Structures are given as structure tokens and as C-alpha cells.
Amino acid sequence: MIVSNAVRYPTYVPATVAEALEQKAGVANLLPIAGGTEVMVMFNEGLLAPCPVQSLHRLAPEWGGIREAEGSLVIGALATYTDVRHHPVVRERYPLLVEAARVTGALQIQNRGTLVGNIVNGSPAADTVPALFAYGAQVRLLSTRGERTVAVTDFYTGYRKTVLRADELISEIVIPPPADGARHYYRKVGTRAAQAISKVVVAGVRGRDSVRLAWGSVGPTTLRTPKTEAAIASGADADEAVATLATEMSPLDDIRSTRDYRLAVSQNLLREFLKRTSPGG
């Protein structure tokens, strides 16, 4: 198919959050769009099955901002990568998010695309999700039935599967403050220097006595490596940590890379992480 027929995608444009939630509850298969950087590409390629679409753009006053609340950072569902990159608090305290937003797509994509969109599409190669894993972010879900909050690490249940229910919308992401003195590490390895889906992406935060590591493109979902984290926290050296990583990471061959490459590079990046975030370093 060379082009999709717009007539077959009836569009809903809620003016308020309440209206958005009512639509989401009442219209079957309603597909929300924020920046549209994923959905519109699929539409243009003829890969989007006809469905009703919900454009969230009028909710920007409520869901568009980034703010601080009780020491945490709150990123609204309509905040773009560009918003994230330029927000002073994000730049000061959450460098992994800045870096992840920087390496996602092109500037045009960053101006349109939203962080929440990156979460909700469920791609294991999403570049911002490892950063959110590493910071222990929470995802806030709304429906006409009420509100619930889920840790981003519990949000994914399998390849492109999430706990999001049919009547729910993500309203915001809440990120607790990183520990004082924590060291941050982010690295994306793609096919080319920019605008490439990752072969491996890693985000890590190392505090005085804690380590959080999150990996993208090496499994069916973004994943943490708790055994490796524990080994590092208990003082394992680089060789031990790398050996531990191999016991709990089992990447696959796909069009972008191979299992061997992903594992080898993950191990190399783990060494780099340890070097860069070493408390004495």
C-alpha cells in the first residue's frame, strides 16, 4: 500500500483531560497521538491498520509541562524531547535524560516527539527508557475509573506489551531525585552516528552504595541486570562484573545486530561504565 486513506481514521480531539478519558473508555481501539512521530510514519507507509485516532494536542496546558513536585521531577505526557533537553532542572540533575533525548531521532523528531510516546510504544530499542529505568521513574496512568502509578520497570510485560489498559492514558512520568554524588553513564551504539535504531543502549547510575543499570535492544523489553548490579555494589571487579553480565543477558540476532556483538559490546560498555563512574575515578 503506498498511502493510507485518511477517511478511514476518524479523529477525536478532546479539549479536556476528562473528555479524553471518556473517549478512551468509550471508543474501541482508540489510538492516542501526541507528536505522531511513530504513528504518522506508519500511516504514510500504509502500515497503520485503520482505527479511530485521538489527538491529544489540546491537552498541552495540562500535560505539556515539566515541573518539580516534592523533590521529584514530573514530565507531562505532551513534553517533547526538546523540552526535556532544554529544561534547566533536567540538565542539572538528570543528564541521562538529556543525552537520551539528544540521540533520539533528528531535531524535527525531537520537536514533535514526546518522552511518553517513547515509553508507550513498547519498543525494546527505545532510547529514553533505559534512562528512566536507571532513575527509577514512575508512570502515572489515568482512566475514568481513577489513577494508578506503576514503576517503569514494571510497565513492560513482554515484547511491545505493557500493563496499560484499554481505557487508560499516561498522564505523566514522575522521577525521584538521584542520590547526591551519583555518577551517570549513557551510551547508545547505533548503525550510524545519528538517526539509527540502537544495536545496544545502556544507562547507568552509580551512587555511593547502589548501582542501577538498564539496557535497551538486548532483550524483548528494556531490562535491568540485577545480578550485575549486586556484584558491583558488593565490590566485584570489572572482570567479575562482566562475567556476571553474561549470565543474565541473552540478546538475540536481528536485522540490526548479532547476539555475539551485543553481548561483547555490552560487556565493553560495562567496563567503560565502571571506569567512568568509579568512586575513586
Place this chain on the structure above:
Amino acid sequence: MKVDNDVALENRLSRVDALLKVAGAAKYASDQYPAKMIYGKLLRFPYGAGTVKSADADAARAVPGVLEVEIDLAETAKYPGWVIGHIVAENRAAIGDAEEAAALAFDATSAASVADRQYDGAGALDAEAKQRVDDVLGRSAAVVEGTWRTQVQTHSCLETHGTVVDFHGDSADVWGNSQSTFSMLDMAEPLGIDRSAVRVDNEFVGGGFGSKFGIGAEGRLAAQMSKKYKRPCKVMLDRREEHLDAGNRPGSIQYIALGAGEDGRILGGRIDGVSIVGFGRGGGGVTNLGDKRFDNYDLGAYEFTQSEINLNFSKPRAFRAPGWPQAVFALEGAVDELAEKLGIDPVEMRRINYRSARRHKQLGIGAELIGWNRRAPTGSQTGRVRTGFGVAGAMWPVWNTECGAEADIHRTGQVEVRVGVQDIGTGTFTLVTDVAAHELGLDRSLVRGKVGRSSYPQGPGSGGSQVSRAAAPATTHAVRAALADLTKIVAKEWKMKPEDVGYSGGVFTGGAKTLEWRKACALMSGDKITASGRTETGQEGDGTSDCVQFAEVEVDTETGIVRVKRIVAVHAAGVIVNRITIENQICGGVVQGLSYALFENVRLDPNTGAMVNPEFINYKLAGPVDIPEIVPVLDVEEGDTGVRPIGEPATIPTAAAIGNAIANAIGARVRELPMTPERVLAALDTKGAGT
């Protein structure tokens, strides 16, 4: 006197069509929307081989706006992208809906999708030849033996193939994007009219690289449907079709065994080139190494054999220097390995073995500009990021073709030159304009060059990098003929013989009299003077397009990622007309070569034979951030004649130079394109030097 010596007019003016293109005012075939236009789309088989199992053509025909649906259930598809039918509709959305309604289902049968499954080593030699190879390798001080592989690359033209045909009963207008304006006259056949009744507008072409000759399946469908429905019909391929069935550079498996003496002189050996081609032949194998006309290296006494492996993939088409980038990648890699074994610097190794004195000089220029003295011994670095330098060279022969041109001098002083050849992005508009302006000594603003219409004088297609070479002398001839006519008018006014009237730099002179260009033009009784000119074979000048390229790279040994830092490209291109368009061509060739070296790769599913990356998400081209500083250097010598080819040679040595630079950086060689991070890391591992 040779015409070619008279186009020595090097300038640095920007392209005459730059503003049109930047502003979107240049109208390509896909921009044409004649009234009442209908749209056609080819339906294609998705897998390596098989048939259509079922299709609901009636449901597709029932979609509002659909005019016609044809699906051939009897057709046996032989590659992904094989045409199995078509849809014609009032609009593009209806085509999409009809395709969905057709609910095509397929039976895939087994397909050949993995070249290595058919490769069983270099072809057999007869006993005598084998003995000759053994002898020469036996007396060599160093021998390199190995197998190099290159991938299938698609042309990936920015503007996909496509045509709009408006049939009028006894004539037709055709908007195309062809590399050969005049090959579009082949539309006459499906339209059933005379070639002279076809008017082709082929003014702007969004890249071709060898893939856009002839009318193609898309042009044929547009012609048939325009004729049938008596309405204009547009058929543009989409990106998927473009990858699947609009041309590709064949892959290769090349076995090379070469020996050299202590002094570095290559003594000989053997080269076996296997081309990995799709359905049908063409596109150039890796045959050019064996063709001694091409004079790249003195390889001594060597045996050359070649064969083909056929995959279930579309037919190759000529692709920017067909056969050369793959052959030069392997050969220049092997020569580098020989140099390494002998302890000879790679630049010196090439001075010893390149036949061309021109290239010897270019080696010195390039080495200095890239900073070759910074090159560390191969494999001596230990850091995470290692820097490497590499060099490779090539040449391109010249072909001479007849070409016509027409020039008008208007009463207003304006000049118009028309040449039917096309501008596929190379700068033909600019070339024609600048040659005419130079010849008349006029400011460029007075001159308008027009190209790409079949109503203009005929010239060659854009193959073999010959268009500028042919169009420049033709333009000169036409302009001179028109000037001679204007000179007669001035002579008549002055009551002198034309041969007593001089002309230079926009001013006529005769005795003490002078007359400025516009005033001279105003003497015309009519609106304009028109004259024509032709390039006859043999007037284009001599010489080949020799080149060397140097690459500086950084290799991250943690990830295997290669970053090209700098490419110095030293090229002889004969007489320089417009420096900016030539430098553009060189830079474009380098970018395409870099993209070939590191990224591009047609991937076929070994189970179904489908191409798994017929898009630009997973078929990666080099992006802006991957493109390094490129330093184009034009090697011009006193006595150079002719406008020489540049489009093709510019892309030949790039992948080889990058490959050699990677080997220098990490002390391990990647003998397969593209040189992906996976392959670089694996090479490091094999060497035992991985981090």
C-alpha cells in the same frame, strides 16, 4: 584546433538551477499534476519465488475510485518485487484501499537468497594456468591469499523512478526522470505512435546513478493506462519498490592470490571474481580488474577468471562505475596486505606498481594533505580509539559520443542554448550556461542553458560519465556558429567583410569602430538568430580520469564503530568548467563510497527470500553526521584536453581507502563490505587484540 582546448574557463559560480531546487520551484516528474490525472501502481510479489495463491480482484475493483485491477494468478514470481499485476485509480488512497481489499495471499517456494551457499571457492584453472600461478607465487618474496566479499547495494535515488504520460490520440506528453531524455521516446511503442510524436520533458532528475535508462515497467504502465483511459496517468515507484526492483550493484566474492618481490613489485598470481547477481545479468561484474585496457595496476603475470552466482533478486543495473568499487576494494586491500608483509609503505607500494605517472604525482599531493606522516605503524596502537590512514586509487576511461546543441542570440542580447541531454544532478544546466557565457565573453546573467527535453538537439544518456564531455564542445560549436551569424550583421552595418570584424569579451571591433554586445544584437531585423553545433567523435580531447583517495579514520575498539574523519580525493578531470559542480561530484562520489563501505546492504531473508530492509530505516545510507571533511583536489596540468569524466571515478576508491585505513588502525583486516561494527569487532577478536 581541438575544441576542447577552448573550454578552459574554470569558474567558481554557483549552480544556475540552485535557487529553483532550493526553493522547490524545479518541477520533477512527481510534481506534475495535469488535470484529470489518474494513478497507476504495480503490484509485486513479496518473497523470493512463488505464485499468488489467492486474490479478491472483484473486491478491489469495488473500492470507490478504482478503475482497473489486474492480478495475474498464473505468473511465477522469481524475485521479491516481481510484478504480478496493477491497480489504476482516481487517487492514491483508493489504490491503497484496493490493495488491501484484494487480500493477496502468496505461495512462496524455495529461493536462492544466500550467495555463500552456492560458492565453492575459486573456479578451476587448467593445469598450465595453475602451474603459472604456482610458479609466480613460488618465486615471490611475499604472498597474499584471501577472499573478499562485497554486498548488494541499491541505487537509492532520492527521486524514485516514475513517469507521467498524457496521451492525446496522435501524440503524447511525457514527464520523466530518466538518465536519457531520448530513451524516453521508447514510449512510442506502448502508445502505438511515432517517436517524433512523443514530447519528453525530462528537465529535472532526482538522481539516477545508472538505474534510470529506458521507460521501465512504471513508464509502460503509465503509457498503457493513459492510452486506455484517455487521461494523464502517473506511476511513481515507492521506496520499497525502488529497493526491490529499480536496480542494484551486484555483490561479489573475490579470491585473490598475489605475490610480490622484495622490491615490492607485484609479480602476479590469480584473481577469481564471482558476481552475485539477481535475476538476469547486467550491472557489471567484477570484471574490470581483468581488463587490461583499464590500466590500473601492473599486476604482472596473473590469471583472471570470473563467474556468476544467481540469487532470486531483481536484475542488476549499471551502478556508478559498474564493477569497479567492488574490484578495487579487494585489489587495493590485497596490495596493502602485500605492502605490510614486505614492510613497504602503502604509498610507496603504489608508486612501484601503479602504471600511471599521473597517479604517482597524485599520491604525493594526497599524502601531504591527509598528513600521511602521522600514520602509525599498522597495529601499533593500544588505546580505545585508534586512528588509521589508508589510500587507494583508480582511473576511468573516456567514451566519445556525438552530441548536438542549438544556440539563439536574441535581439535583446539574451542568449539561449539548448541541449537535449539530461541533468541528473551533475550540473549540465550549469555546464552549458558557463561554456556559452565563456565562449561569448558575456556575463552569465545574459545566458540561459536549457537541457532535458526531446525537442532539443540529441545527445548521449548519462552513462559512462560522458555527458559533460560531449555537451561542452557541442555548446561551443553552436555558440560560435550563432556568433558568426551576428558578426555578419555587424559587418554589414559597418560595410566590412565579416572576416575583418573582430570580437572579444562582448565587444565587436573593426578598424577604429567598436560596438558593444547589446547594441550589436539590436541590429538584427528579426527577434533572434539560431544556429546549431555538433560534437563529432574525436573532438573531445584525450586522457583518462586518474585519481587517488586518502582516508583518515578512527576506530572505537569497544564498539567496532568506524568514524571517517577526513577524505582527501585527488582527481584529474581534464579541463575544468565549473569548479563547484565538479567538487560536488567528487564529494557526492565519496559520500556514496563511504556509505557503501560502512552501511548499505541488501538483506534477504534466507527462509522466504523477501528483502527485509526495503526502506531507509534498516537500509542505512550515510547520514550527515557520518560524513567527514572531504577535500576535493582537482589535478589540472598544462596541456590537459577535454572535459573528462568525474561522476564515476569519484566513488571507486573510497571504500578501499577506508578499508585500508581501518586495517592500519587496528592491525586486523575486514575483508567484507559493509565494514560494520560487528565485523570490525570480530576482526579484532580474531587478531586477539580485542579490548
